[in-house]
Amino acid sequence: MSSCSPKQAIFASLAEVAQALGHHHRLELLEHLGQGERSVEDLSARAKLNFANTSRHLQILRRxxxxxTRRNGKRVLYSLAGDVEVVSLMHALGRVGERNIAEVGRVMTDFFHARDALEPVARTELLTRLQAGLVTVLDVRPEDEFAQGHVAGALNIPIDELERRLKELPRRREIIAYCRGPYCIFSFEAVAELRTRGYLVRRLEDGYPEWKAAGLPVEVSDREPAISIRS
Incomplete structure (x- = not known):
């Protein structure tokens, strides 16, 4: 009989999860999978990794x-094993890092806060204001990510198209921008760009995966867009 106690057995399994999170490429892959299921080839292109490395990281995450995974013909598609739990785990990891790791705090101050020092909008506040028709919600992720799922009622203008599609945005109503998550730069770039042009704009506190994991209203697009890749 094993001498391992129930508590030790649980901790051993949790340590395997912690070890799987212990690489920045795997954290980025989880962020991409938070937008929807992806093939190895797609994830490889998005994370700018070669196929072999992407596959190896995914196998560690799978173990x-x-x-x-699920099969779609000859393709193997990956997805998060429990959106709520994995997204919550990533969220908790980020909060601990921001509180306790000096380098994380420095990057947040020098890069993110320098582009947007205003307090972001909480999910519950956005939901209330969206239902009252008081704001325009702007999703600045690539079109194919938007198609797999987005905040209900959101307008999709990918960050690369923002400058040429400004006329689609209201001048007299507040805009709330969001993207892939709390460390995705797209929404920060969008907010900075729109404010220089006189728009009233703020960020959502995190991104689509957190909104979905909270059980808030989401929509899926009917049409299949061309895949657009930007990290």
């Missing part, structure tokens, strides 16, 4: 039960 830790952080991702799961």
């Amino acid at each position: 830790a039960r952080l991702v799961e």
Whole structure:
């Protein structure tokens, strides 16, 4: 009989999960999978990794039960193994890092806060204002990510198209921008650009995966857009 106590057995399994999170490429892959299921080839292009490395990282995540797979013809598609739990785990990791790791705090101050020092909009506040018709919600992720799921009622203008599509945005109503998550630069770039042009704009506190994990209203597009890749 094993001498390992129930508590030790649980901690051993949790340590495997923690070890799987212990690489920045795997954290980025989880962020991409938070937008929707992806093939290895797609994830490789988005994370700018070669196929072999992407596959290896995904296998580690799969062994830790952080991702799961399904077959679609000859393709293997990966997705998060429990959106709510994995997104919550990533959120908790970020909060601990921001509080306790000096380098994380420095990057947040020098890069993110320098582009947007205003307090972001909480999810509950956005939901209330969206239902009252008081704001325009702007999703600045690529079109194919928007198609897989987005905040209900959001307008999609990918960050690369923002400058030429400014006329689609209201001048007299507040705009709330969001993207892939709390460390995705797209919404910060959008807010900075729109403010220089006189728009009233703020950011959502995090991104689409957190909104979905909170059980808030989401929509899926009917049409299949061309895949657009930007990290």
